[in-house]
Amino acid sequence: MAVSGEKIVSVIPFAGFEKELDYRVPAHCAGVVGVGSLVRMPVRNRQCLGIVASLQGESGFPAARLKCLTQLVHDEPVLTAELVELARWMRDYYGASAEAILETMIPAAVRRGVKGKAEKYLSACGPIPPEELEKLQKKAPRQAALFEFLSQQIRPQKKNLVLKRTGIAVASCKALVERGWVKEEARRLDREAYRDELGAGEAVSVIPPVLNSEQQEAAEAMIGSLRKKSFQVHLLQGVTGSGKTEVYLKVLQEALAGGGGAIFLVPEVALAPQTVGRLRARLEQEGGVKTVVWHSHLSEGERFDAWTALVRGEARVVVGARSAVFAPVPNLRLIVVDEEHEPAYKQEEAPRYHGRDVAVYRSFLNNALCVLGSATPALESLRNASLGKYKVNRLSKRVDDRRLPMIHVVDMCREILSKRGALGISRPLADKMIDRFEKKEQTILFINRRGFSSSVLCPECGYVCECEHCSISLTYHRSDETVKCHLCGYRRKAPQHCPGCGSAKIRWKGFGTQRVEDAAKSLLPRARIERMDTDAMSKKNRFREILNDFRLGKIDILVGTQMIAKGLDFPNVTLVGLIDADLSLHVPDFRANERTFQLLVQVSGRSGRGDRAGEVVVQTFTPHSGTIHYARREDFDGFIEEEMEMRRQFKYPPFRHLIHHLFHGPNPEKLSFYAEQWVRLLEEKIKADIEIRGPCPAPLEKIKDRYRYQVWYFTHNVSRLVPKLQSLRSEFPWPDDLVQVLDVDAVNIS
Numbered sequence: 045m046a047v048s049g050e051k052i053v054s055v056i057p058f059a060g061f062e063k064e065l066d067y068r069v070p071a072h073c074a075g076v077v078g079v080g081s082l083v084r085m086p087v088r089n090r091q092c093l094g095i096v097a098s099l100q101g102e103s104g105f106p107a108a109r110l111k112c113l114t115q116l117v118h119d120e121p122v123l124t125a126e127l128v129e130l131a132r133w134m135r136d137y138y139g140a141s142a143e144a145i146l147e148t149m150i151p152a153a154v155r156r157g158v159k160g161k162a163e164k165y166l167s168a169c170g171p172i173p174p175e176e177l178e179k180l181q182k183k184a185p186r187q188a189a190l191f192e193f194l195s196q197q198i199r200p201q202k203k204n205l206v207l208k209r210t211g212i213a214v215a216s217c218k219a220l221v222e223r224g225w226v227k228e229e230a231r232r233l234d235r236e237a238y239r240d241e242l243g244a245g246e247a248v249s250v251i252p253p254v255l256n257s258e259q260q261e262a263a264e265a266m267i268g269s270l271r272k273k274s275f276q277v278h279l280l281q282g283v284t285g286s287g288k289t290e291v292y293l294k295v296l297q298e299a300l301a302g303g304g305g306a307i308f309l310v311p312e313v314a315l316a317p318q319t320v321g322r323l324r325a326r327l328e329q330e331g332g333v334k335t336v337v338w339h340s341h342l343s344e345g346e347r348f349d350a351w352t353a354l355v356r357g358e359a360r361v362v363v364g365a366r367s368a369v370f371a372p373v374p375n376l377r378l379i380v381v382d383e384e385h386e387p388a389y390k391q392e393e394a395p396r397y398h399g400r401d402v403a404v405y406r407s408f409l410n411n412a413l414c415v416l417g418s419a420t421p422a423l424e425s426l427r428n429a430s431l432g433k434y435k436v437n438r439l440s441k442r443v444d445d446r447r448l449p450m451i452h453v454v455d456m457c458r459e460i461l462s463k464r465g466a467l468g469i470s471r472p473l474a475d476k477m478i479d480r481f482e483k484k485e486q487t488i489l490f491i492n493r494r495g496f497s498s499s500v501l502c503p504e505c506g507y508v509c510e511c512e513h514c515s516i517s518l519t520y521h522r523s524d525e526t527v528k529c530h531l532c533g534y535r536r537k538a539p540q541h542c543p544g545c546g547s548a549k550i551r552w553k554g555f556g557t558q559r560v561e562d563a564a565k566s567l568l569p570r571a572r573i574e575r576m577d578t579d580a581m582s583k584k585n586r587f588r589e590i591l592n593d594f595r596l597g598k599i600d601i602l603v604g605t606q607m608i609a610k611g612l613d614f615p616n617v618t619l620v621g622l623i624d625a626d627l628s629l630h631v632p633d634f635r636a637n638e639r640t641f642q643l644l645v646q647v648s649g650r651s652g653r654g655d656r657a658g659e660v661v662v663q664t665f666t667p668h669s670g671t672i673h674y675a676r677r678e679d680f681d682g683f684i685e686e687e688m689e690m691r692r693q694f695k696y697p698p699f700r701h702l703i704h705h706l707f708h709g710p711n712p713e714k715l716s717f718y719a720e721q722w723v724r725l726l727e728e729k730i731k732a733d734i735e736i737r738g739p740c741p742a743p744l745e746k747i748k749d750r751y752r753y754q755v756w757y758f759t760h761n762v763s764r765l766v767p768k769l770q771s772l773r774s775e776f777p778w779p780d781d782l783v784q785v786l787d788v789d790a791v792n793i794s
């Protein structure tokens with residue numbers, strides 16, 4: 045029997061399925077349970093966690109037959125209504141599981157029910173007459189020692205640390221507190237949430253410069269949007285060194301001054317120590333606003349503290365990598381996405397979301413301003429700008445009027461033919477490296493690791509096997525000696541000899557990082573050379589050490605993958621060598637040109653940031669590539685015009701959305717059979733809204749004994765298509781050993 049006035053809620057369960065379930069709320073917590081509450085409830089025969097998604101007046105189900113919530117985990121909601129809405133949108137748009145999304149949004153400690161632990165702090169109270177202290181020293185020496193220790197401290201100290209360090213028992217401490225000599229108070233974290241080694245030790249300019257007229261204009265336009273308190277996206281397109289960060293800061297200050305909160309996203313926190321340092325120094329100095337730093341290296345406790353500081357309104361700004369887009373910032377007015385074109389914003393595991401796109405949607409839900417900034421915006425963003433969805437602000441000048449460095453292009457075919465450059469360093473690059481070493485200037489060598497060298501490229505004439513239908517490089521498959529297009533499935537026998545020049549060395553495998561490091565060592569035996577790649581990164585501090593040593597001039601030559609191209613600023617670097625531009629130019633990805641262009645611009649931005657002019661040497665087997673030419677002339681608009689045309693012609697993103705559907709399993713025949721059946725079903729059930737390509741083998745045909753197949757969907761309307769795909773997926777009779785992964789707006793397609 046339904047009790048009238050009983051409260052009923054819909055809950056998103058953490059139970060591996062997507063349906064929201066209705067429950068009754070027990071009377072004793074009916075007043076506190078609301079949207080965003082974390083609850084425990086029975087699902088089938090077990091207890092599950094769930095998030096209250098909405099309050100129901102009446103359930104369609106007779107209320108008496110509904111089960112009751114078992115527990116309210118926290119008295120306060122753990123998500124705002126707006127974050128619950130965001131989670132629902134992500135579920136429908138990305139086809140991700142609600143569970144995976146909510147687990148990304150809510151720190152593990154909060155899910156486990158850990159409450160904000162109030163750390164106890166001790167401090168000594170006022171001066172005590174010396175004779176009193178003497179008495180105490182005789183009677184209770186431990187208490188006296190503790191008191192003396194505390195009176196020497198400037199700030200209150202953490203109780204557990206003090207007791208541990210002084211070896212004094214809790215009872216002695218208690219006696220002192222009761223006597224009124226020592227004050228014990230509960231204080232929340234304070235430091236933990238804001239503590240982090242990142243950004244410490246960076247030279248930070250805290251005095252804001254006077255903005256130049258372009259910066260001023262951009263900032264004013266954004267502040268205008270901010271004041272309207274309605275949703276708006278601004279795309280800030282500014283060449284490297286044009287002072288974008290100063291514009292962000294101006295807008296941030298405005299948002300904070302009005303009592304609002306803000307999120308500042310960077311592609312990778314560890315690579316942006318200067319930005320992080322600058323931001324927090326400036327904000328803390330000018331407005332006393334605390335900044336929380338959020339990244340994947342936070343321990344569970346640190347993440348919990350950061351989260352709590354935001355929820356309680358003790359901090360209003362968060363700087364972090366993509367997952368910071370979910371931070372529970374109160375009264376969110378602004379989200380800044382720096383280097384918005386970076387593929388690092390795409391999460392390559394479940395939930396597969398794009399941090400930039402989620403930032404835009406969250407701004408929409410909050411009637412907030414979203415600022416996307418880049419020297420080389422993504423084509424997706426430029427398209428939105430040209431459709432009038434985003435406002436564009438441009439910064440065309442470098443702040444100090446420095447010229448961009450000279451870009452030299454070296455034809456590696458000629459270098460290899462004349463036996464030079466075989467180890468990865470061409471003669472022109474070698475000469476310049478020697479010159480820099482003698483002048484005590486620094487060099488960075490970039491090695492491209494993107495794309496496994498599976499394209500077919502002739503190192504003697506630069507011929508590349510491409511698909512005529514898709515305009516992407518074909519992928520070499522060793523198992524049956526074929527080259528295949530992994531977009532449309534086109535295949536043919538792999539050439540034994542180069543169709544361009546007849547050479548038998550048609551397969552180019554690229555230079556390894558190690559080999560290039562060795563070549564540099566034998567070229568300059570006295571130089572101090574360090575390598576920075578994923579191996580070095582695995583040790584958290586090693587990475588910072590190398591960067592610090594490099595900044596201090598203890599390293600002459602830094603060899604690394606393109607991860608070191610981001611945001612770093614080394615005034616003494618006057619030479620940058622891009623060892624193998626082809627490995628990014630000819631990966632089987634329609635974004636290959638875009639990525640290469642971005643890389644070249646970024647790399648040139650790294651060189652000659654001081655008062656010395658910089659030089660960039662680009663080594664390539666295809667020196668006549670349009671992309672390299674545009675980058676060399678700094679002609680972003682020219683490049684974009686040509687690239688957009690290619691995308692339009694092939695109806696690639698940004699003209700349509702691209703969804704990747706990957707299947708993997710132990711048995712290749714079974715895999716291709718099910719993939720075929722699945723595609724047949726789609727062709728029958730979904731006619732509008734979709735163009736299907738495939739199934740075909742993935743470029744990496746087999747990983748860890750599991751075969752891989754893939755299907756591509758092109759669509760104009762993700763929100764309409766994905767729910768249909770999801771319901772078909774849930775009904776399709778997948779075999780148990782087959783795993784399938786849906787990736788909406790796939791970024792890494794090679």
Ligand code: ADP
Nearest residue numbers: 253254255256283284285286287288289290443
């Ligand atoms: P971007 O992010 O566009 O590459 P930054 O914001 O990092 O550029 O600015 C580059 C450098 O110029 C920084 O050291 C910054 O402090 C300085 N800078 C920015 N704006 C000004 C300005 N208006 N006057 C003087 N220096 C500036």
Ligand code: ZN
Nearest residue numbers: 502505542545
């Ligand atoms: Zn050839």
Ligand code: ZN
Nearest residue numbers: 511514529532
């Ligand atoms: Zn093709």
